[in-house]
Amino acid sequence: MSRAYNFSAGPSAIPEPVLHRARDALLEWGDERASVIEVSHRGKAFVALVDQLQSSLRALLGVPDDYSVLFVQGGATQQFAQIPMNIAGPDDIGDYLITGHWSRKAHAEAATVARTHVVASGEAANFTTVPDRAQWSLTPGAAYLHVTPNETIQGVEFDDAVDAGATPVVADMSSNILSRPVDVRRFGIIYAGAQKNMGAAGLTLVVMRDDLLARRGRPLPNIFTFAAQAKEKSLLNTPPTFAFYITALVLEWVAAEGGVAEMARRNRAKADMLYAAIDGSNGYYRNPVDVRYRSRMNVPFTLHDAALDEAFLSESKAAGLLALKGHKAVGGMRASLYNAMPLDGVRTLVEFMADFARRHG
Ligand SMILES: Cc1ncc(COP(=O)(O)O)c(C=O)c1O
Known part of the structure; x- marks a missing residue:
């Protein structure tokens, strides 16, 4: 075995015990005498798995009874359009906070199917901070306010308890779902692709308040209609069964490790360790984000001389630290510290960073 610490932004590290179980189930799943990917999604075993996925997710996130939990396809990107299509009528406005x-x-995707308004944008500050709440120009009576509490590329994270009065808040939590406790009641909709903190690519979580589920923005085919997905218990058509299975195992793992409160404690410790190494490097490494909004999940950083980037990447890879290359929009490096990244992985990274700085001056 030569598995390394994987800092990929997504798809990303999966807890190793989950991979061991999945390896076995790939050949034979439970009493099925067949692989988990060979059985019908209408069969008893798979339907029970979907029930388990529902109840585990509800328990972990503390989802109230008047919210539905859906597992759909198309990634978070599909939700950029599907949510406005479902909950905004032709005359409604969807508000957006751009961070x-x-x-x-x-x-941009929503604007192709709905009327939108930008309440504030951090673009002028190169997305290194979040516009102050006092500067947001919320639309009275907006259909919803969309926020992204963790920006995976810029490494900006903010308190997801956004207050928008009576306007339902829609949150893209793709890169920080299950990383800390969330008060679901503060949201109309929470959605997230599974491939970072929750499982394998192919499955998208949508948690939505039932009054929003009942909204009909416009007539839509069933496959795009949340109410139809809910009626069929997320089995309207053939789901990505293996992604469902992996996510069910990841949720079991999170619960067994102590739930989202314990994940939050670990994530804080990991992020603190890495930011301390960056800030204590006398400018050798640098993170540009306003300290109030530094992400615990995705930590972008640059080296004092970009000419060293290639050496950093090849040497870190040789040291067993994978996928540290930053997104091209930001450059430099990025370390993603999702739930499955152990503290030891971050310790190995900060030791490598200190050693690299010593050797390369
Ligand atoms: C915050 C956030 N939203 C949306 C997406 C897009 O997700 P998908 O590729 O599942 O559509 C990503 C992917 O990295 C993301 O990090």
């Missing part, structure tokens, strides 16, 4: 690459993209 980085992904919220900008969510807005």
Whole structure:
């Protein structure tokens, strides 16, 4: 075995015990005498798995009874359009807070199917901070306010307890779902692709308040209609069964490790360790984000001389530290510290960083 510490932004590290179980189930799943990917999604075993996925997710996130939990396809990107199509009528306005690459993209996609308004944007500050709440120009009576509480590329994270009065808040939590406790009641909709903190690519979580589920923005085919997905318990058509299975195992793992409160404690410790190494490097490494909004999940950093980037990447890879290359929009490096990244991985990274700085001056 030569598995290394994987700092990929997504798809990303999966807890190793989950991979061991999945390896076995790939050949034979439980009493099925067949692989988990060979059985019908309408069969008893798989339907029970979907029930388990529902109940585990509800328990971990503390989802209230008047919210539905859906597992759909198309990634978070599909939700950029599907949510406005479902909950905004032709005369409604969807508000957007733009804090980085992904919220900008969510807005651009929504604008193809709905009327939108940007309440504030951090673009002028190169998305290194979040516009102050006092500067947001919320639309009275907006259909919703969309926020991205963790910007995966810029490494900007903010308190997801956004207050928008009576306007339902829609949050893209693709890169920080299950990383800390969330008060679901503060949101109309929470959505997230599974491939970072929750499992394998192919499955997208949508948690939505039932009054929003009942909204009909416009007539849509069933496959795009949340109410139809809910009626069929997320089995409207053939789901990505293996992604469902992996996510069920990841949720079991999170619960067994102590739930989201314990994940939050670990994530804080990991992020603190890495930021301390960056800030204590006398400018050798640098993170540009306003300290109030530094992400615990995705930590972008640059080296004092970009000419060293290639050496940093090849040497870190040789040292067993994978996928540290930053997104091209930001450059430099990025370390993603999702739930499955152990503290030891971060310790190995900061030791490598100190050693690299000593050797390369
Ligand atoms: C915050 C955020 N939103 C949306 C997306 C897009 O997700 P998908 O590729 O699942 O559509 C990503 C992917 O990295 C993301 O980090």
